[in-house]
Amino acid sequence: MLRLEGLSKLTGAERYADDMPLCDFLWGMTVRSQSPRGRIVDIRFDPSVDWSQFTIVTHRDIPGCNEVYLIEKDQPILAATHTRHIHEAVVLLAHPDRQALRRAVGKVKVIVDELPPVFDPRAPLAPEQLQHGTENVFKALEIRKGDAAAALTAAPVVVEGEYATGAQEHVYIEPNAMIAWTDEAGVICVRGSLQCPYYVLNALKHAFAREADGVRVIQTPTGGGFGGKEDYPSIIAVHAALLAHKSGKQVKIIYDRDEDMAATTKRHPSIVRHRTGVTKDGLLLAQDIDIIMDGGAYVTLSPVVLSRGLIHAAGPYSCANVHVRGRAVLTNCIPHGAFRGFGAPQTHFANERHMDRIAAHLGMSPVELRRRNLLKKGQTTSTGQVIRDGVDRCELLDAALDAARYDARRQRHAEFNRAHPYLRRGMGVATFHHGAGFTGSGEDYLASKLAVAARSDGRVEVRSASTEMGQGTLTVFTTIAAEALDIPADRVVVANPDTHLVPNSGPTVASRTAMVVGHLIERACDDMAGQLGAARGLSSAPRGGAFLAALDAWGRENPGRELVGRAQYKKPEYVQWYDKTYQGDAYATFSWGAYVAEVEVDLRTFSTRVTDFVAVQDIGRVLNDTLAAGQVTGGVVQAIGWALMEECVWERGAMKNNQLTNYIIPTSFDVPEINVKFIQSPYAHGGGGAKGVGELPMDGPGPAILNAVADATGADPCELPLTPERLMRLIPSGDAP
Amino acid sequence: MSHDTMHIAFTLNGKAVEIDVLPHERLLDTLRYTLGLTGAKEGCGEGECGACTVHLDGLPVNSCLVPTFQVRGRDVRTVEHLSPALLAPLHECGATQCGACTPGVVMAAAWIRDNSHLLSRFSIRELMAGNLCRCTGYDGIVHGVERLVASEQGAA
Structure with missing residues (x-):
């Protein structure tokens, strides 16, 4: 199905807040x-x-x-x-x-x-700088599995690393607007x-x-x-x-653009330290991870951003002993907040760069190191969550390497790099996961509600608070309802979110819309079709032609009325989460990705260009090819920006480069075509079999690209954005032409 | 206010228009707030994002950087002037997501279609680089423009 509001947007007819007379x-x-x-x-x-x-x-x-x-x-x-x-x-x-x-x-x-203000989340505090609690810490969290300290002491090889990421501005093209x-x-x-x-x-x-x-x-x-x-x-x-x-x-x-960029939230800057114990064959024995996130001036969403960061910090790998500690710390910067990925891109960046550092330390291929440790069905994550479903992680990795022609290309790059005076080519891999829906008991607390009304005019109306903001909610909800009732999509309408008219289906965040709210549509459709069947004296809830016939007959007898089916979130029975110990099923399920980046670095200017990008993922069932691919290409390109060019320059806790003239986001000419592949495995508790897709593509590109730069140049970049200035400091001047 | 304003006449989407404008008034504001053509959007107000792209005498310009009085006697075309049928290739390829950059993208795409000889010297990615999009990652736009140009050449 084509995007339902697509033509309205393409013709300029769509009325945004500032367009309304x-x-x-x-x-x-x-x-x-x-x-x-x-x-x-x-x-x-x-x-x-x-x-x-x-x-x-x-x-x-x-x-x-x-x-x-x-x-x-x-x-x-x-x-x-x-x-x-x-x-x-x-x-x-x-x-x-x-x-x-x-x-x-x-x-x-x-x-x-x-x-006296605080700008560095790691700086020691003077008493007069205290503004929150006893240490300016908004939230501290911990995950423990096994005994990481003992396993590190006993490990034959220990590899350490410290990784940092910068703030990122959203740059939605429509600035904030409210009437x-x-x-x-x-x-x-x-x-x-x-x-x-x-x-x-x-x-x-x-x-x-x-x-x-x-x-x-x-x-x-x-x-x-x-x-x-x-x-x-x-x-x-x-x-x-x-x-x-x-x-x-x-x-x-x-808001004018400069006000929007200066005053509103950004992605949390992070500092992540890893100490990892491995066998000489590259099996993970212990992961000790310490995370600091700069929360800015107020708590806002920092506790949940930190939580997601922690839960994803050990990556999609099996390891018996894990200790993750994290703090979100106050600074007198503008408050940092939600941005696609919500803490996970930061910790995945650290972990995936660290995996390459471990591989280098062991003299092993980064692909082989990942292959040996990727979670298999039945194994557990750092919180002890048993992996029950999804495409095998090694299958995703292999598909990505195949699509990228990884081995052949790397061989060619080695020859190219030996011969070329100043260009260096390289490839990098990242494997990662992203939990769909709210973390831990979050979906239980939200207890989202949704309604589907059968109207006497023969239409079915989906009522939810889930918003369309470009990701395709309208189209995907229409598809899910039409499939659930086996009726043509033009019989379905999706109500515009209005708190006087729609129930609270929860916030439109956390890659939860298609999976969690979409599943509520199916259940509300069941409820509504059951009511219609009962009203018409049918033996079962009608579907397809029988549904339409029953609705048309009911509508003629009940003009102006409607039958409302309802659903409220109920967690899948297998989900158990213990908030006190931070153990259990952190998410009902995960989406999985394996990305391969190819870069070319110019040693004259130290600029890095992504020349090829392969994104293979398991997001459950794909509900709409064009929309799903659009989520991946869009997320990958945002992450290319975060990795290479988008730098917030700070002065007294404020973004100094709050203009599109000097905060640089990728243009069409800065990025390659993204090669997107889905390996599908329908998820039983997701709308139409879907899992989350929105945030996943933000997680992989950062580390894949910096791993590729490491491969190309021999440098060991640990901080993004990897601007030319930063890369120049990492490459000894003797290497430059 | 009349002592502050200038009287100008120009052609807008094929029709003659006469209005009074302030000397510092931006074409974008005149179109949006005076003439009710809200297709062009303000994304940055400094000519970086391209969301306000319109055609001035057949060339794409950022209407946030054009003082309205400068269009007197000239030809202005906005996204409202385009035929919806033309937009099918962009729709099919996923060229629009949130839609805020889209009217500008469409005006750039239409200009490329009308000047496809440029493609012998420049890539679509180069020609579209003046229009920032934060949603699509550009593949949907680039594919849509390719198909738009191909359909035009097929029709010619």
Whole structure:
């Protein structure tokens, strides 16, 4: 099936938040602290401006709690007494003229008594730098399996390494956008670009001290999210709603690109240390892993990003003794948050680079080292999760090596590198996994709900809070419902997420939409078809032609009415997770990948170009070839950017290069065609047999590419982005031409 | 405000238009907020992303960098002017995901199709490099443009 809203997007007809015609509205903008840490002593409004023309909102205008409702409520909606990062919102302004508003924002000065900030998550702390708990640690977690310390002592070979990754900006092409108003019934409404309607709803309830019926959230077409519109839109929605509430008018906040890049969340920077015990034949005996993530100024999603990072840190390998420790630490940088992969790309990068370092240490091929350790069915991960399903990991690896013509090419590269004065070619491999759905008991706590309505007009309507943001929710949900009922897809409609109309199917994150929510569609379809069968006196729940005939007959007799089937998440029976010990089934299942990158390094400029890329994966059953391949190619290219060019430059905890002019993301000319292959193995508890696909492709390219650079040059790069400047420092100048 | 504005006439999607504009007004804002043509998007406001691409006298330009008064007497075409039938190859190949870059991508693609002689000197990947896309990884776009050009040549 072609993307359902594809033509609307291609013709430019799709109406995003800033495209909607509004009458008599105000623009809203944000005044920010300008100081990384301090006590707010005054807010000065320049007397040259006629402030009576502006709506002005400070923390005093918040009817409910001045807290952004998320895991912990440590972040204020508008800073009241203190500021913890340079872009913290302090004052909101609204005005009908956008230019006048822009000028006015610069005429408000937040006067701050500066306090000593922290910018390095590893630096020793002075007492006056403490801002959270006793150590500025947002969350500390640990995984233990066997006895890693004893096994390391006894191991014949121990290999150590330290790996670091930088922040990454999402660069969804549609910047953040939100519109707020109060309707005739007094309900505070917002519509805008967002991933998680019920997160925004909860934030509005908390800020306005209202129940769910007093607030309403509607998603507009969303021009990309990648995690960047998971939690931050809650802040913008509350800001817009505060301005609308005070002014009595519709208020529109559209972030300019520079504001969006400066003020909103980024991927957590990480430092990961490995100590690994292996036999001389390359069997893993012990993995000791220490993880630090820079959480930025507030908790936001750091605990769950850290958790996912920890659980994936030991990779898709079998090892009897594992000890993983991790901390998410406060710094006075803008808060880091969700970004596709959610902690796993960072720890996979470290582990997969480390595997190549181990292989080099043993004089073994990196492919053979992986082959000897990849998890087989029945073996257990670091949390003791037994691998029950999926394509054999070695089969994926072999398919990737075949598609890349790995051996033949490496041979050719060796000859090429000997002969060429300054170009070096190499290949790198990464094998990895990604847990689909929320971690541990997360899906249980969410207890997502979904409804499927059979309408008297003969259509079936899927109602969920799962958003379309480019990944294909509309099309895939339509396919799943049509398959579940065995009816043509044009009989299915998917409701636009609106918290007044759709149940809470959970946030649109964590590669959970097709697998977890899709499976709820199937169960709700069962429920609804059962009701229809009963209403028509049939002996069973009808499907196919019998379903349509029954629905048409029922619809004629019940005009304007509907039969609503419902489903709520129930974990598969085999899933057991123990949060206290961090053991058990961290995810109901994993998707798996084996990627091969080929690079060419120019020793004159130290620039690296990815010249070929093979991505082989098991994502369960593929529901839509074009959409699934699009998720992989898109994820791989985002990861190429993260690996080689996307560098956030920091100054006083703020991104200094907050423009697309100097924060460089890949163009079409910077990347090769991605060779995507799926080996399918339908997953029994996923919608249409699907597992997660969205995040997996972010995990493999970073390490595969840096492994390829190591292969090409003999350097041992351990930090990304591997910019030319960084690579130059790793290659002795005597080697350069 | 009349003392601040300039009166200009130009051709927009084949029709004559006359409007008053501020001297510093961007073509992108005129199209979106004055004339209601919201196909072109603002992705960066500094000519890097290409989401605001329109055709000016047949050449693709970033409308966020064009002061509106400069289009007087000239020919402006936007994504709204394209025939939906033309877009099938891009649709089939997965050239659009979130859609925010798409109108700009489509305008660049249409320009390549109309100037396919350029492909003897430049690759599609070079010619599309002015349009950032964060979703597709570009393969869907590149394949779509290949098919668009091929269908045009087949039709010619």
